[in-house]
Amino acid sequence: MTSEKRPDPYECQPAPGNQPPPPPAPVDMNRRAALRVGMTAAMAVGSVAVGLSLRDRDASKKTKTLPTIKDHRAEKPAGATDMAIVRGPDPAVNVRKAIEALGGMGRFVRRGERVVIKPNIGWNRTPEQAANTNPDVVAEVVRLVVAAGAGKVWLTDASVNTPEQCFARSGIEKAAKAAGATIVRPDASAFREVNVSGKLLRTGDVLFPFVEADRVINVPIVKQHGLSLASMSLKNWYGVLGGQRVKLHQNIHLSIIDLAAMVKPTLTILDATRILLANGPTGGSLADVKQMDTIAAGSDEVALDAFGATLLGLNPNDVGFIVEGMKAGLGTPQWQNLKTVELGG
Amino acid sequence: MFLWLRRAYQIVFIAFFLFLVFMTTAGLIRSYDVQWLLTFDPLVALTTALASHSLYHALLWSLVIIVPTLVLGRFFCSWICPMGVMHHALGFLARKRRIPDRVKTNNPRPSHKIKYVVLAVMLGLAAAGSVQIGLLDPIASTWRGLATSVMPALGNLAFGMYQGERHFQWGTLITVVFFGALALNFVYPRFYCRVLCPLGALLGLLSKFSLFRIVKRPEICKGCKACGADCQGAADPQGTVRATECMVCLNCVATCPRGGLSYRFLPPVDRSITKVDLTRRKWLGAGVAGAVAVPFMRASDGVEPRPNPARIRPPGALEENAFLEKCIKCGACMKVCPTGGLQPALQEAGIEGFWSPILIPRIGYCEANCTLCGQVCPTGAIEKLTVAQKVGEMPARPPVRIGSAFFDKGRCLPWGYQTQCIVCEEVCPASPKAIYFKLETITARDGSQKTLKMPFVDLDNCTGCGTCETRCPVVDRAGIRVSAANESRTPRSSISLTGGKI
Numbered sequence: 001m002t003s004e005k006r007p008d009p010y011e012c013q014p015a016p017g018n019q020p021p022p023p024p025a026p027v028d029m030n031r032r033a034a035l036r037v038g039m040t041a042a043m044a045v046g047s048v049a050v051g052l053s054l055r056d057r058d059a060s061k062k063t064k065t066l067p068t069i070k071d072h073r074a075e076k077p078a079g080a081t082d083m084a085i086v087r088g089p090d091p092a093v094n095v096r097k098a099i100e101a102l103g104g105m106g107r108f109v110r111r112g113e114r115v116v117i118k119p120n121i122g123w124n125r126t127p128e129q130a131a132n133t134n135p136d137v138v139a140e141v142v143r144l145v146v147a148a149g150a151g152k153v154w155l156t157d158a159s160v161n162t163p164e165q166c167f168a169r170s171g172i173e174k175a176a177k178a179a180g181a182t183i184v185r186p187d188a189s190a191f192r193e194v195n196v197s198g199k200l201l202r203t204g205d206v207l208f209p210f211v212e213a214d215r216v217i218n219v220p221i222v223k224q225h226g227l228s229l230a231s232m233s234l235k236n237w238y239g240v241l242g243g244q245r246v247k248l249h250q251n252i253h254l255s256i257i258d259l260a261a262m263v264k265p266t267l268t269i270l271d272a273t274r275i276l277l278a279n280g281p282t283g284g285s286l287a288d289v290k291q292m293d294t295i296a297a298g299s300d301e302v303a304l305d306a307f308g309a310t311l312l313g314l315n316p317n318d319v320g321f322i323v324e325g326m327k328a329g330l331g332t333p334q335w336q337n338l339k340t341v342e343l344g345g
Numbered sequence: 346m347f348l349w350l351r352r353a354y355q356i357v358f359i360a361f362f363l364f365l366v367f368m369t370t371a372g373l374i375r376s377y378d379v380q381w382l383l384t385f386d387p388l389v390a391l392t393t394a395l396a397s398h399s400l401y402h403a404l405l406w407s408l409v410i411i412v413p414t415l416v417l418g419r420f421f422c423s424w425i426c427p428m429g430v431m432h433h434a435l436g437f438l439a440r441k442r443r444i445p446d447r448v449k450t451n452n453p454r455p456s457h458k459i460k461y462v463v464l465a466v467m468l469g470l471a472a473a474g475s476v477q478i479g480l481l482d483p484i485a486s487t488w489r490g491l492a493t494s495v496m497p498a499l500g501n502l503a504f505g506m507y508q509g510e511r512h513f514q515w516g517t518l519i520t521v522v523f524f525g526a527l528a529l530n531f532v533y534p535r536f537y538c539r540v541l542c543p544l545g546a547l548l549g550l551l552s553k554f555s556l557f558r559i560v561k562r563p564e565i566c567k568g569c570k571a572c573g574a575d576c577q578g579a580a581d582p583q584g585t586v587r588a589t590e591c592m593v594c595l596n597c598v599a600t601c602p603r604g605g606l607s608y609r610f611l612p613p614v615d616r617s618i619t620k621v622d623l624t625r626r627k628w629l630g631a632g633v634a635g636a637v638a639v640p641f642m643r644a645s646d647g648v649e650p651r652p653n654p655a656r657i658r659p660p661g662a663l664e665e666n667a668f669l670e671k672c673i674k675c676g677a678c679m680k681v682c683p684t685g686g687l688q689p690a691l692q693e694a695g696i697e698g699f700w701s702p703i704l705i706p707r708i709g710y711c712e713a714n715c716t717l718c719g720q721v722c723p724t725g726a727i728e729k730l731t732v733a734q735k736v737g738e739m740p741a742r743p744p745v746r747i748g749s750a751f752f753d754k755g756r757c758l759p760w761g762y763q764t765q766c767i768v769c770e771e772v773c774p775a776s777p778k779a780i781y782f783k784l785e786t787i788t789a790r791d792g793s794q795k796t797l798k799m800p801f802v803d804l805d806n807c808t809g810c811g812t813c814e815t816r817c818p819v820v821d822r823a824g825i826r827v828s829a830a831n832e833s834r835t836p837r838s839s840i841s842l843t844g845g846k847i
Contacts, residue, residue, distance in 0.1 A: 033611050040554045044412045051390070051408055056725075057399035058667070202845030243836070243847040250842045 068195045071264045072216040074108050082338035083298035091273045092140040094295035101341040108267045109215050111149035116209035119219040120236055121170050123282055124161040130274035131283040133221045135171035137271045141219055142179035154209035156184035157239045191242040198258025205242040218268040222308040224280035228252045229319050231281045232308040233268045233301040234260045253320035257328050270296040270304045272311055302331030348599050355430045362427040366491045370508050371683040380677050383723035387411045388544045389673050392471035392478045393724050396670035401725035418555035419548040423577050423594035428483035435527055436534025448573040450533040453581045457539045461623050462631045464546035469635025475697050479674030481543055490523030492680035514688040539579050549589035553619040559586050560616035565605035572597035588617045648695035654828035655693040657704040660735055660745045661719040661728040664835045671726035674700040678718035684709030706811025706827045713774035748809025749831040750802050757824035759797050767798050769813035769825050779807035805843050
C-alpha cells in the first residue's frame with residue numbers, strides 16, 4: 001500500500017464541471033448515524049432477549065398436572081330403593097318404571113346440571129343384533145334427564161368399529177338426538193388426558209364430557225364376552241378411553257376396576273331388553289340373541305352386574321371383575337340383600 | 346497483515362473443529378463439550394426455536410455469532426466457518442489464472458439469490474415443525490461428512506486403530522454429497538456458499554444492519570476491477586459492494602493497488618447495497634412452500650402414528666415430533682456411538698427423518714451403561730441422561746427403552762435347529778436378564794432325547810438395546826431381532842400394560 005496522503009473520502013468532492021452540492025447539516029449526519037447504531041443495537045438486544053426468553057422453554061411443559069375425574073355419585077335419601085328390576089314388552093316403559101321405583105330422575109339429576117350418558121355404541125350392528133344398547137332405552141333415559149332439567153346432556157362412547165357407522169347403525173344417534181341429547185363422537189380432539197391413578201393404569205385419554213360433567217349415567221347392555229365372560233356395567237367404562245385400549249386385555253379384570261373406580265357414575269341402567277349369549281361382545285347372528293324384556297337400574301354397578309351375570313347363566317362369583325369390584329369396595333354382588341323392587345314379568 | 350490474521354483465524358478454527366470431531370469418540374471424549382462449535386450456529390438456533398418454541402440452552406452460544414454479525418457483517422463465512430475454510434482453499438486451488446477471468450467468475454449472478462429461497466423454505470419447514478436445516482447447513486453438513494464418511498474411511502485405512510471398523514448405511518451417499526459440495530468450487534469458487542448456503546443467507550440478512558462495511562472510494566477507483574479477482578462472496582466490489590454478500594475476507598481491500606477500498610465504521614449508506622433482490626412474493630412463496638410440505642410429508646405411511654419398525658431412536662431421544670423439531674442430522678451421536686450402531690436413516694424415519702439417527706443393531710448395539718449420544722447432541726433432540734436414569738431400577742424407575750427384542754423361531758438355533766446356543770441370554774445386559782431360558786426335552790431327528798435351553802424374551806425387562814441381535818451367531822438376518830415397538834418415549838409405542846399408560 002502507498003503511504004501517499006489521500007483526501008478524506010467522505011468529504012463532498014465536487015465533480016469537475018458540476019455545482020458543488022450544499023453541505024449537509026452536521027447534526028443531521030450525527031442523527032442518522034445514531035439511528036443506524038441504535039437500530040443495530042436494538043437488533044442485538046432483541047436477539048439476546050428472544051434467545052433468553054425461549055431458553056429451555058419446553059422443559060417446563062413436561063411437568064403439567066392432569067385433571068382427575070370427580071366422584072359423580074349422588075347422596076342416597078334415607079330408605080330409598082337400591083335397585084329396580086322391571087320386566088315388560090316396552091323398553092321405554094320399563095326404563096320409566098325403574099327410575100320411578102328408585103325415586104325418580106330428580107334423585108340423580110338436579111336442575112341445570114351437566115349430564116353425560118354412556119350407552120354401549122361399540123359396534124357396527126343393528127339393535128336386533130344386541131351388540132349395542134337398545135336405542136329406545138337410551139332415548140328414554142335422555143328424555144328423563146332432559147325432563148329433570150339438566151343443563152346439558154351429552155351422549156358419547158368410544159366405539160371399536162368406525163364411530164360414524166356405529167352411531168348410525170345402532171339407531172342410538174338418531175333416537176338420542178331426537179330426545180334432546182348432544183352427540184359427542186370420539187374424534188381425536190374429544191379426548192383429554194387425565195389421572196387414572198389405578199392399580200394398572202396411571203393416566204389415560206378420556207372423552208371430555210366425563211371430565212366436565214356433573215353427573216354420569218351408565219346405560220350398558222348385557223352381553224357375553226370371550227375374555228372377561230361378560231360385558232355389562234363395569235366393563236362399559238372401557239368406552240370412555242382412547243388410545244391402545246386392547247392393551248388392557250393383558251389384565252382385563254383389574255383394568256375394568258381401575259376404570260370403574262375412576263368414573264363412579266351417578267346412575268346405571270342395565271339394558272337386558274335383548275341379551276347376547278354367545279360370540280360376544282360383537283355378536284352378529286340373531287341366533288345368539290335372547291329377548292329378555294328386562295331393565296335393571298340402580299347405583300351399585302357390582303350388584304347390577306351380578307344380576308346381569310345370572311341372565312347370562314353365569315355364577316357372579318366366577319366373573320373376575322365382579323369379585324374384584326367387590327374387593328375394591330365398588331359394591332356388592334349380593335343384590336338380593338339390597339333394597340330391591342321387582343316389577344312386571 | 347489483516348489477511349494473515351484472517352488466515353490464522355481460519356486455520357485455528359478448522360483445526361479446532363477437526364480436533365473436536367476427532368475427540369468425539371468414547372476413548373477421548375470424557376466430559377468435554379465436543380459438539381461446542383455446533384451450538385454456535387445461528388441457523389440451528391433459529392430453526393429449532395421456530396419449530397419447538399423453545400431454545401436449547403447450549404444454543405445461546407449462537408448469540409456469539411449473531412451479535413458480532415450485526416456489527417461486523419458476514420465475517421463468519423470467511424473467518425470461522427469450517428466449511429467456508431475448505432471452500433476458500435479449494436476455490437483458491439481452482440481459481441483461474443488471469444485476473445480478468447477471475448473477476449468474471451466472481452461477478453454477482455442472479456443464481457446467488459437461491460440461498461435466500463433455500464433459507465425461506467427451511468424457515469417455513471421449521472415453523473411447521475420440521476427441522477430440515479441439517480441437510481444444507483454448513484456446520485451440520487461438515488460434521489456429518491466428517492463423522493460418517495471421511496473419518497470412517499481414514500479410520501478403516503488405519504486398521505481401525507482409531508474407532509474400530511466403521512461402516513455407515515449408504516455412507517456413499519453422504520460422501521458424494523459432501524465432496525460434491527466441495528467440488529462445486531471447480532464450477533466457480535465458493536459456489537456452495539454463494540448459491541446454496543442457508544446459513545450464509547441468514548448472516549447476509551443480519552449484515553443489512555452491520556455498522557462496519559467495506560466501501561469503495563469512487564473518486565480513487567480507476568475501474569481496474571482487481572478487487573473482484575478474489576472476492577469470496579461475489580459481493581461486487583468492482584461495482585458497489587453488496588453488504589449481504591460480502592464475507593469480509595478483506596481480499597479486495599488488500600488487492601486494490603490504490604487503497605481505494607476500506608473496512609469502515611458507519612460509511613455513508615449509499616456506498617453499499619443492502620437489498621436482497623428477492624420480491625416479497627418470492628420470500629413468502631418459498632416460506633409457505635416449506636410450511637405446507639410438512640402435512641404432506643406426514644400424510645405418508647411409515648411415520649407417526651405408524652412408524653417403520655426399524656426406526657429405533659437413540660436412548661433419550663424426544664418423542665418423535667419433538668425430536669424432528671430439534672434434530673439437525675449432524676451425525677455427532679453416530680460418531681460418538683461406541684459400537685457404531687447409530688446410523689443415518691434412509692427411509693426408516695420417513696422423508697423428514699432422512700439422515701437422522703437410528704440404531705441398526707446388526708451393525709452395533711446400544712451399550713447399556715453409555716449415554717454419550719445424549720451428551721454430544723447439540724440441540725437436545727436426544728436428552729442428556731445419567732447412566733442411572735437410562736438403566737433404571739425396576740419396578741420403581743423403569744429403564745429407558747428404545748425397542749424390544751423378538752425371536753424369529755425359524756432362524757434361532759435352539760428353536761429352529763434344535764441346537765444348543767443361547768448367546769442372546771448370555772450377553773443380555775439387563776438385570777434381571779430380559780432373555781431367559783426354559784429347559785425342554787426334545788426328540789432329535791435320530792430319535793434320541795436331548796435337553797435344550799429354549800430362550801424367551803421378558804418384555805418388561807427388555808430395553809431393546811440389541812446386544813442379542815448384534816451377537817446372534819446366525820449371520821446376516823439374526824435369529825433375534827429388535828424393533829422399535831415398546832420404546833418408552835411415547836405410551837403409544839408400548840406393548841405392555843406395565844407402564845400404566847396405553
